[in-house]
Ligand SMILES: Cc1ncc(C[n+]2csc(CCOP(=O)(O)OP(=O)(O)O)c2C)c(N)n1
């Protein structure tokens with residue numbers, strides 16, 4: 191099984207306002223499709239009764255009709271290109287790339303066409319690419335990637351990475367309503383492992399706003415996606431040691447909410463950036479630079495970063511476990527910055 | 531001449547045929563003037579000549595209705611002009627001025643998009659306009675609007691995976707798309723014999739299930755006739771069409787390129803097939819126009835282009851304060 195669903199699909203669905211992260215994505219999609227007839231879904235295997243490799247779009251074709259949920263051949267470059275044309279004509283396509291890893295096959299359509307068009311001649315390209323990303327689930331080099339830095343480095347794109355079910359819904363709805371191309375990195379390891387309250391119906395979370403997920407006074411851990419939960423777990427451990435950690439969840443990676451980051455660092459004087467993507471030239475490097483430039487006066491310790499190793503994402507558990515950041519490494523790094 | 535039915539009446543009125551001639555002449559005149567400006571050092575960056583492609587860009591573009599959308603490429607000056615993008619705006623764009631189509635943000639014909647004129651601007655990465663035009667066509671289908679999208683692509687670009695992918699997807703969705711392949715025998719310095727092992731690019735359309743045909747790309751009547759049939763087919767739900775227009779790139783790839791690699795006899799052969807001269811001869815033969823009228827058209831085009839040059843050269847440069855404006859749509 192290469193493109194499997196990692197055994198998560200068979201778990202029972204949650205009820206009421208508690209939803210899994212993946213149910214919240216489906217909810218956001220359905221909510222916005224019901225709101226706006228210009229929203230349509232396209233991607234590989236998203237249509238019919240199947241509903242995508244992870245079942246995110248399951249039921250949408252039945253509910254909204256096959257014309258609004260289009261199966262695409264496995265040709266990311268051309269179907270993202272087609273979404274560019276649809277978006278220029280006023281539609282709001284939501285594209286599923288089956289795994290974030292395959293987004294590279296559509297690269298030109300994203301970074302050359304979609305990202306530059308408004309700047310060059312004013313054409314607006316309001317699509318969303320949903321990219322199931324991240325690892326830790328033993329899926330090997332081509333089903334575990336976190337390629338967000340490529341897109342954060344591209345002017346004209348917006349990039350979001352929700353860490354909770356409520357944000358998964360709210361950021362998706364905002365991304366669909368935004369008049370620019372937005373890449374929405376959803377976290378596979380959170381899909382069915384994380385449950386939380388999700389507002390019914392209308393619910394949007396503005397792009398470009400970080401959230402302080404845990405208040406603290408001694409150090410700031412800045413993260414996004416699944417790593418937020420590792421940071422929270424580390425904060426729990428450290429609380430027992432008398433270290434009070436603040437956790438900032440970036441939620442949107444482009445545009446970055448540097449104000450919230452800087453405010454937190456001004457308070458704590460110590461900061462650590464954590465992401466599952468490899469560390470070299472990742473988002474953490476940018477945030478560390480911003481903190482160094484803007485908050486130097488408040489720093490009591492060097493800004494630290496934790497990220498994946500500079501290797502492809504390895505498959506075997508002993509290898510992936512050293513590749514991938516976790517709460518223990520985060521706790522250790524916080525102890526270090528607190529020892530200054 | 532109407533190639534669909536060589537013996538039959540041209541489906542265009544005499545007035546329309548004179549319009550087509552005017553657009554071809556204007557295209558040639560503006561193109562020639564751009565070359566001379568650049569040779570005089572009055573240009574900015576690089577630029578492309580479209581010489582020899584007038585029949586394709588004008589003939590195909592003329593087959594579209596005002597609500598149809600077009601995504602032209604770098605040899606399709608004529609198509610921009612006939613859709614209403616003025617020589618003044620186009621030249622101001624080429625000179626990087628604030629009054630240009632893209633306000634100094636993109637070079638030569640790149641990024642000359644304007645949705646008020648239903649023109650989608652291109653990026654360098656060829657053939658990126660193809661899937662975008664397909665997406666426009668799919669949007670029309672989705673909203674059940676009787677509109678058609680047309681795009682242009684070169685022989686070189688027809689070798690890409692994206693070319694094949696787009697045709698395949700267009701065929702699957704029976705999209706109202708018309709793809710004009712401008713087979714001008716070269717991709718930069720590389721002759722077609724070194725690019726592909728097949729004789730006709732139209733085969734590639736056939737292979738993907740797209741109705742495909744080959745026409746004489748230097749015969750504007752043939753181009754317009756084939757494009758009209760394709761547009762009608764698309765509009766009536768008959769799906770996409772590929773038209774391979776055989777022609778020759780008469781100058782270098784771009785202004786800097788002397789194209790010494792092109793055999794002189796090939797150019798000589800195609801010079802005798804010049805699309806503008808041929809159309810003038812047809813109009814003479816058919817009694818639709820005459821040399822006196824052609825002279826008047828040429829003078830009018832020359833005056834329009836001269837005033838466009840003045841406008842562009844006198845236009846203000848973009849304000850450096852605006853450099854970061856417009857990266858994002860509001
Ligand atoms: C993907 C890509 N690679 C390289 C280039 C550089 N380039 C610009 S035009 C061109 C040749 C294009 O040939 P063709 O498609 O036949 O169009 P023509 O210029 O002959 O009209 C090349 C290689 C490009 N624009 N896009």
Ligand SMILES: [Mg+2]
Nearest residue numbers: 684685716717
């Ligand atoms: Mg060519």
